[in-house]
Amino acid sequence: MATSASAGIPACDPATFRHVVGHLASGVTLVTTRTAAGSFGMTASSVTSLSLSPPMMLACLNTTSTTCAAVVEAGAYAVNVLGQGQGHLAQQFATPSADKFTGVRVVEGALGLPVLADALARIECEVVEQVQAATHTVFLGRVLHAEAAPGSPLTYFRGGFGRFEFTRDDEVYQRARRQVLDRAYAPDAVLSLDDLAYTLDVDKPAAFYALTRLTADGLVRRDPDRGYVVVPFDTRTSDATFDARCAIELGVVDMVIGRVPADELAALRARFEAMAALLVGDRFVDFDGYLDANYAFHETLVALARSAPLTTAFAQLHIRSVMTRSFGATPVTSQRFIEAQRGITEGLERGDGAAARAAVHRYTELAKQRVRQILEQTGGRL
Numbered sequence: 173m174a175t176s177a178s179a180g181i182p183a184c185d186p187a188t189f190r191h192v193v194g195h196l197a198s199g200v201t202l203v204t205t206r207t208a209a210g211s212f213g214m215t216a217s218s219v220t221s222l223s224l225s226p227p228m229m230l231a232c233l234n235t236t237s238t239t240c241a242a243v244v245e246a247g248a249y250a251v252n253v254l255g256q257g258q259g260h261l262a263q264q265f266a267t268p269s270a271d272k273f274t275g276v277r278v279v280e281g282a283l284g285l286p287v288l289a290d291a292l293a294r295i296e297c298e299v300v301e302q303v304q305a306a307t308h309t310v311f312l313g314r315v316l317h318a319e320a321a322p323g324s325p326l327t328y329f330r331g332g333f334g335r336f337e338f339t340r341d342d343e344v345y346q347r348a349r350r351q352v353l354d355r356a357y358a359p360d361a362v363l364s365l366d367d368l369a370y371t372l373d374v375d376k377p378a379a380f381y382a383l384t385r386l387t388a389d390g391l392v393r394r395d396p397d398r399g400y401v402v403v404p405f406d407t408r409t410s411d412a413t414f415d416a417r418c419a420i421e422l423g424v425v426d427m428v429i430g431r432v433p434a435d436e437l438a439a440l441r442a443r444f445e446a447m448a449a450l451l452v453g454d455r456f457v458d459f460d461g462y463l464d465a466n467y468a469f470h471e472t473l474v475a476l477a478r479s480a481p482l483t484t485a486f487a488q489l490h491i492r493s494v495m496t497r498s499f500g501a502t503p504v505t506s507q508r509f510i511e512a513q514r515g516i517t518e519g520l521e522r523g524d525g526a527a528a529r530a531a532v533h534r535y536t537e538l539a540k541q542r543v544r545q546i547l548e549q550t551g552g553r554l
């Protein structure tokens with residue numbers, strides 16, 4: 173209903189609303205029910221708790237959906253909250269099909285409704301009221317039975333499925349990462365789940381999350397016999413990483429030289445300037461900031477080739493962890509890194525492939541030498 177406040181303001185158009193409301197992250201559920209004709213179910217994210225006392229849930233179902241008609245007829249519905257690994261079920265139940273329940277483990281719930289055996293949570297409701305609103309029917313349900321299992325939820329944000337992450341877990345991961353980088357664990361040492369949980373004074377799921385992230389960072393690896401092991405860092409690791417980056421960047425220079433659009437050169441220049449501002453004289457102003465800016469510069473450089481395999485190969489180098497474990501050990505560095513990267517930028521800007529290639533080689537050699545110096549200063553292994 174238009175109020176004086178809304179008078180004269182046109183309604184938000186559906187496309188804009190769809191895009192904007194996609195920013196409201198939600199869980200994902202399957203709303204299921206049963207009638208004499210059989211079992212019905214559909215994926216629904218417009219489901220929410222309504223009141224605690226009495227316990228009530230509401231679900232907004234498109235009135236044209238088969239499941240909506242079945243809920244009207246049954247007078248009851250179950251909300252099955254999907255877990256992190258159940259995105260395929262969300263797809264399956266959002267696609268019209270004669271038997272959506274094929275291959276799904278279903279049991280009979282407390283109200284005799286079909287419920288998912290492996291749901292993260294199940295809430296069974298009796299419909300006490302239904303409201304017709306635009307294209308949807310809003311079902312207000314009295315909760316008669318509710319149960320939950322351990323696990324993490326599937327989430328939905330901007331049209332895609334994802335996973336939920338506790339802020340607390342990220343903080344635990346950051347602490348664990350700092351410990352590995354500060355060499356609190358010997359190279360090649362086994363990092364057990366129990367020990368990590370004990371050392372960080374956190375529960376096992378939080379420690380497991382940290383181990384998983386450390387593995388993705390390349391700081392820890394999963395050994396089939398020994399479990400999680402701290403990846404030793406030595407010049408073989410850094411040489412191999414910097415040589416691989418060099419090979420990728422030389423390839424990119426060859427692929428794009430003389431053909432980079434002006435806006436992409438401008439973007440590369442902007443990345444370079446942002447990075448250069450964080451290395452003043454022979455010191456990092458802010459190492460983490462420099463690391464991010466340096467990564468962004470090289471990522472932008474590789475992206476000039478518009479090659480998904482090259483971009484993926486670059487991402488898999490774990491260059492951040494190599495740099496953190498070496499350059500991150502001391503704020504002292506050299507302005508020559510900036511000069512070499514300026515050489516790459518300007519070589520590309522001028523369409524001078526030989527100059528850009530020479531600068532890539534110079535930058536690689538500087539990086540390899542600097543890691544050797546740092547390793548010498550810190551006793552050989554980081």
Ligand SMILES: Cc1cc2nc3c(=O)[nH]c(=O)nc-3n(C[C@H](O)[C@H](O)[C@H](O)COP(=O)(O)O)c2cc1C
Pocket residue numbers: 200213214215216217218219232233234235236237238239240262263265266267268269328
């Ligand atoms: C992530 C996701 C969330 C959805 N949420 C809803 C919802 O809350 N309400 C709705 O009516 N449809 C929703 N849908 C669409 C229905 O699942 C889809 O229209 C389904 O095919 C209806 O099935 P049925 O006609 O067999 O009952 C959603 C789909 C997806 C993928």
